Amino acid sequence: MGSQGEGLLVMQSQQGEVTIEKVFPGSIHHIPGFTAHRLVNTGEKKLSAIAIWPSVAGHNYDFLEEVGFRVRVVQDDTGYKIIRA
DSSP: OEEESOEEEEEEETTOOEEEEEEOTTOOOOOOTTEEEEEEEOSSSOOEEOOOOOSOOOOOTHHHHHHOOSEEEEEETTEEEEEEO
């Protein structure tokens, strides 16, 4: 759940499927098992989120060392842009 600031939740399944959701105060998100994820601050303020997960999240991040995330979020003149790798 977003608690302050604005950003993006970038998620990638082990099959390489990418989902991006906007994060803002009060937004609620579900990250499925076996899904890598990153929070990216796209606003001017500090980005904070509250998270709850089971002790066995069911994801192995080692595969990302080989393939990496398929998208990058970079700052540009309009705020940010998403680049697909």
